[in-house]
Amino acid sequence: MASVWKRHPRYSILLVVLLLATCFVLVPSGPHEPPFKHMSFDDTTPDIKQRFALSEAFYEKALADRAALLKRFGPRPEDVETFPDHDKPYTIWNFFPAAFNCPYEVRHLGTLADGGKWVCGLSRLEQEPDCIVYSFGTICLSYVYLIARLTGTVLTGISGDSTFEAELLQNTKHCKVWGYDFSVKGFTNDIPENERWRTNFHAYGLAGKDRPATTNDPAMYSLQTLMAMNGHDHIDLLKIDIEGWEFETLEGLIEPYLLSGEPLPFAQLQLEIHVWDMPFASFLKWWEMLEAAGLRPFWTEPNLVYVDYAKATPSLTEYSFINIKGDNVVTRPARSHRLPPPPPRHPHGP
Structure with missing residues (x-):
């Protein structure tokens, strides 16, 4: 073999050049740290606080990207169109990606059509002894209602859907569901009879402020009032689909907590947003209120059923949030349970 290199020294030179080039490509020129570490959900990242810190770093990057996109197409929020013409390659939803990572598994519950929702960490609810779920706009298929309203069609009957609530009950041991929807009389038959004892239904509406029922309008209650009526101090999962009233309702719900500094009383929020012709600046202000309260989106998908039925812009979009505060x-870490509330104070005590 050595004789080959002696007879053909150019082979030796070529080999040396190739080795040097390989080293130049593979060996870094200096210390290099990636901007973010890869998220891992196995035993190498056991600390839930570490997972949240990593996700928050990702989300900070998304906020910077939003500012850059706003500068490009604004620069003022008032200059940004919700759904611009074809000369501007964006929609409002590009400014608000679901950039936070759920620290557990993400799972879809309910029908794959309109009515299903994406949930963070259903495994955390499976054995939770005092699991509480609130579901607003529980029954009606929203796109049917919306198309009827937009076209002036008179509905003779609405096909209902309670598959989300049904699948949640079937996959948890202790969860109880409180459903509220003034447009129907109760849950559908999607929920089997042997699970009905874990459901409660009232024909109330959700609003920012309480309003008694009138001849033409149903009773409306704030979330705080309903929780007090039910004797609840927490909600593990809050689902809201109230056909455009989510802006006023969540503003009335969240503002007191922002003022007091207390965390919101629910762990995650499954929300359908009906932006329609809302100005971008107004939506941005509302969304930043959600962020200030500790809500972080981990999943989103447009309601394409509505787009298909209405032949309209994707004004309806599903978002799933987790509450990172409190x-x-x-x-809280896995395998730990909620701290019991302090005992009530005696009325004549200190």
């Missing part, structure tokens, strides 16, 4: 079933 002690709740998502933020």
Whole structure:
């Protein structure tokens, strides 16, 4: 073999050049740290606080990207169109990606059509002894209602859907569901009879402020009032689909908590947003209120059923949020349970 190199020295030179080139490509020129570490959900990242810290770093990057996109197409929020013409390659939803990572598994519950929702860490709810779920706009298929309203069609009957609630009950041991929807009389037959004892239904509406029922309008209650009526101090999962009233309702719900500094009383929020012709600046202000309260989106998908039926822009979009503030079933470490509330004070005590 050595004789080959002696007879053909150019082979030796070529080999040396190739080795040097390989080393130049593979060996870094200096210390290099990636901007973010890869998220891992196995035993190498056991600390839930570490997972949240990593996700928050990702989310900070998304906020910077939003500012850059706003500068490009604004620069003022008032200059940004919700759904611009074809000369501007964006929609409002590009400014608000679901950039936070659920620290557990993400699972879809309910029908794959309109009515299903994406949930963070259903495994955390499976054995939770005092699991509480609130579901607003529980029954009606929203796109049917919306198309009827937009076209002036008179509905003779609405096909209902309770598959989300049914699948949640079937996959948890102790969860109880409180459903509220003034447009129907109760849950559908999607929920089997042997699970009905874990459901409660009232024909109330959700609003920012309480309003008694009138001849033409149903009773409306704030979330705080309903929780007090039910004797609840927490909600593990809150689902809201109230056909455009989510802006006023969540503003009335969240503002007191922002003022007091207390965390929101729910661990995660499954929300359908009906932006329609809302100005971008107004939506941005509302969304930043959600972020200030500790809500982080981990999943989103447009309601394409509505787009198909209405032949319209994707004005309806599903978002799933987790609440990163306070002690709740998502933020506390696995295999630990909620701290019991302090005992009530005696009325004549100190």
